[in-house]
Amino acid sequence: MTDHAHQLLRRAARRWRGGSLWPYFWLATVVAGTSAIGITQLQWPGWILFACLTAIALALLLDRNWRLSTTEICRKLDGRFPVLQDSSQLLNNPPDTLGSLAQVQRQRTAAALQQLRDNSALKNFRPPWHRNAVANAIGASFGLMVFVIANTLPQSDAPGQMPGAQAAAAAASIEVVEAVTEIRPPAYTGLPALTQSLQVKAPEQSRITWRITLNTPAGALTMLAARENFAFSPKETLPSRHWQLTRTLPEADFYQLSVHSGQEEILLPQIHNIEIDADRAPEFSFSLPRDNVTTINAGSEASSLLQVDVEVTDDFQVAETDLLITLASGDGENVRFRNDRIKLEPTDTAEGAKRYHFNMPVKRYQIEPGDELYWFLQARDNREPEPNPQKSQHFIIRWPQAEIFGLSDAEGMAIKVLPEYFRSQRQLIIDTEALLAEREQLSEGDFRKRSESLAHEQNLLRMRYGHFLGEEDSALEHDDESGPHHEAHGESVDAHGEEQEDHGDHEDHGNHGDHGDDHEAPAQQFGDASGVIAAAGHSHDTSEHATLFDPQTKELLRSALNAMWSSWRELSVIDPRASLPHQHTALRYIKEVQQASRIYLQRVGFEPPALDQNRRLSGERDGVKPPRVNTTRSDSEREQLLKLLQRVRADDPLDDGTAEELLSLPQLREQPQLRVELSKSLRLYRQQADCTDCRRQLSALLYQLLPAPQAQPSLPRERATTGSFDNWLQEQGGGRE
Structure with missing residues (x-):
């Protein structure tokens, strides 16, 4: 029992001492991890870890809680747990040295301590973590880190800009001692290899190798081009003074050199151009x-x-x-x-x-x-x-054709054809044959209606081809000519031909009068338009005066028109079978006319018939919703450039998103050289905050990119309400009545 009581006391002492050291262990772990991240990622100095650990060790040495004696720990137990009855010191004494009463009290104290251990009451037996020594260690470590962070932050407010004085001093300390650029043009050019400096001018697709020597060793060397960065390769173990990079350039570019010295990145201020001579086409x-x-x-x-x-x-x-x-x-x-x-x-x-x-x-x-x-x-x-x-x-x-019409320069005549629903002669033949095939299934009324429809379309087709013989008026003249004239045409094809030949000398459709006779013209009645045509018209509507065709072609076309008239006559009297031979004759003459001449017909769009008014607005409109109109208006490209130009003139900083949006303008895709110049000016403007020349150059390029303003609608000027000329006349007493 005696050994067990002493072991209980030793366990309580170990718990006290371990609880005293635990805050220092956690603080050291956090400080070590934070310092490692800062050193590797944030370019903190390496002494920060040593300084923080030194502060923690010093606080640990000044802290006496983890170095208390057993007697002092017994006092802590008696003060923390009243159930021990201030008898913890008895557990530290051997039982042989105690009296009988002290031994009994020792046994009671050991039993109470065992009960505290079983109830896990001893888990909290440790000094408070926010004691002075621990607080001092935390404050010292935090203060050191704040000091390092404050010294490593950039001094400029604008993103992408280096501290002015610090960057200038760092850039002045690093120099390019030697720079050799070896240019190897493509093999197909046959040009020899040449050597240049940092400013490069080379043919397209040349292989360019930069060999750069610095005055001091560096950990890394990077080429910052217009769109991406390229890392140089060291020619010796790091840190190195000699670096090399090889690129194949298809287009113009520019670059800057960035040197990594220790934990610092130093950007050399010089910008070097890469001019590319494009391979021209033959x-x-x-x-x-x-x-x-x-x-x-x-x-x-x-x-x-x-x-x-x-x-x-x-x-x-x-x-x-x-x-x-x-x-x-x-x-x-x-x-x-x-x-x-x-x-x-x-x-x-x-x-x-x-x-x-x-x-x-x-x-x-x-x-x-x-x-x-x-x-x-x-x-x-x-x-x-x-x-x-x-x-x-x-x-x-x-290889021109022989002239048919006696016209040396004309290759044809362009006329406007009738709408699509006018049938051709071949279509009329097909429809007539279909009507005859369906004769048995059609009623008398339907058969008559379809025959009259074909007769009407045959008449329209005849007037269409009649334009080539100078028949200028169609509906007006034939409306005035009643049945007797049509009957005269229906006697025979030969009679119609003779009448057509004498058309301009004798009848002229019954209304024009005789231009060659001395007969007195009939009196013109009110509303009769034919007299107006005869008085104001000219004789090009006479077939003999039409100069489009030669006499042989005129005769062929006149025969085709005669056959069309005969076909119309038979269709009008509801005899489609008798009209078929005349239709075939007309088609044959039309083909002969087409072979004898080249006439280009202008194609026109489809002109549908008029819509039935009873069907308008009679459709179902359930579920039909008006389209959504987006009323939000975004700034035009010109407005965006004007706003950006104002920001540049006001010396406002530009972020990465604005720069990328500016470089992605559509007009820059067709002007690669302008895009390179704009990218270079943007970089200088963002790096050098107080550079007046950089701001002026960027403003000039932005102004060059401005598109022309679009014309806006304007209201007409209002007439002045006072001071008019009429008022002046009235004041003079000579106003208008």
Whole structure:
């Protein structure tokens, strides 16, 4: 029992001493972790960890709680737990040295201490953690860290800017002792390697190697380009003075050098340009042909007109040149196209130039009058990995047809065709045959209605082709001509032809009068428009005066119109079967007219018939909701640039997002050189806060990017309510009545 009581006292003492050391252990762990992160990530000095641990060790030495004797610990037990009855010291004495009464009290104290241990009351037997020594250690460590953080923060307010005096002093302490830039142009250029300094000018796709020597060793060297950063490779063990970097540059760029010395990053202020000479595409110089359009007539010498003499030049070398030909044959909707590519062989070769002299290979095609041949050259240089293709100007070779109309310059006539729902002669034949096939299934009324409809469309088609013979008026004249005139036309095809020939001399549709006779014209009645036409019109509506066709073509077209009149007559009397031969005759004459002439008809859009008014606004509108209109208005590109220009002129700092948004403007994609200059000015403006020249240069570039203002609608000027000329006249006594 005696040994067990002494062990209980020793355990209580160990708990007290361990509780005294526990705050120092946790504080040292936190300080060590924070210092390690600060040293590796935040560029804190290395002495911060040693200083903090020294402060903790000093506080630990000054703290007596973990060095108390057993007697003092017994006093702490008696003061903390009254159940021990101030008898803890008896547990520290051997039982042989105690009297019988003291032994009994010792046994009671040991039992009470055992009960405290079983109830976990001894877990809190330790000194308070916020005692003076621990608080002093925490305060000293925190103060050291605040001091280090305050000294390592940048002094400038704007992000991306280095401290002015500190950066200047650091940059002045590091210099580039030697800089050699080796440029190796691409192999296809044939240019030798050359050496330059930090300012680089090289051909496109050159392999550039920078070799830089610093005056002091550095831990790292970085090239800060316009869009990304590139790390130099050391040529010796770190820290090194000699660095090397190799890049392949497809476009212009600029860069700065950033040196890592110890825990500091020093940005050298000089900005160096990289100018790239782009590989230009080949160029063409034609000696022959001298004109873009060549016309080969029947009696001309074709061989002299088909010669081509051209020189193709390039800044390095012309790889190959092809001849691309497109032959257009046929007319109307039957035009056929044939494409060919022919590789040309040079007749003379020089450095960066090739000359080609050849005749157009027209004999390999079956060329007919009316055909056209379009051709151009396509050259490629020896650029790698992809060549630069370039097309020459286009040329046209024409073989004109024999003139049919006696017009030397006219290739045709453009007229507006009728809407889509007017049938052609071929469609009328198909519809008439369909009507005859359905005769047994149709009632008499339906059969009559469809026949009259075909007659009406046959009449419209006849008037359409009648325009080519000068029949200018259609509906007005034929409305005035009643049944007797139509019956006269219906006697026979020959009679209609004779009447048509005498149309301009005798009848002129019954209203125009005779331009060649001395007969007195009938009196004009009110509302009769035919007299106005006869008085103000001219004689181009007479078929004999129409100069569009030659006499043979006029006769063919007149025969087609006669056949159409005969077809209309038979359809009007509800005899479709008798109208079919006349329709086929009209179609045959129309095809002959088309073969004899080339008439280009202008295509027009579909003109639907008028909508039935009873059906308007009769649809279902359930579930139909009006579209949502976004009333929010975002600033235009010009307004955004103007706001940014005001910020620059006010010397406001620009963040990374604003710089990236500015460099992504659409107009900069087509101007890479301007984008490089703008990126360089932005970097200088953000790095040097007090640079007036940088601010002025950036403002000039932003002003250059401003798009032209859009024209805004304006209200008309209001007339002055006073001081008018009328008021002045009234004051003078001569106002208007």
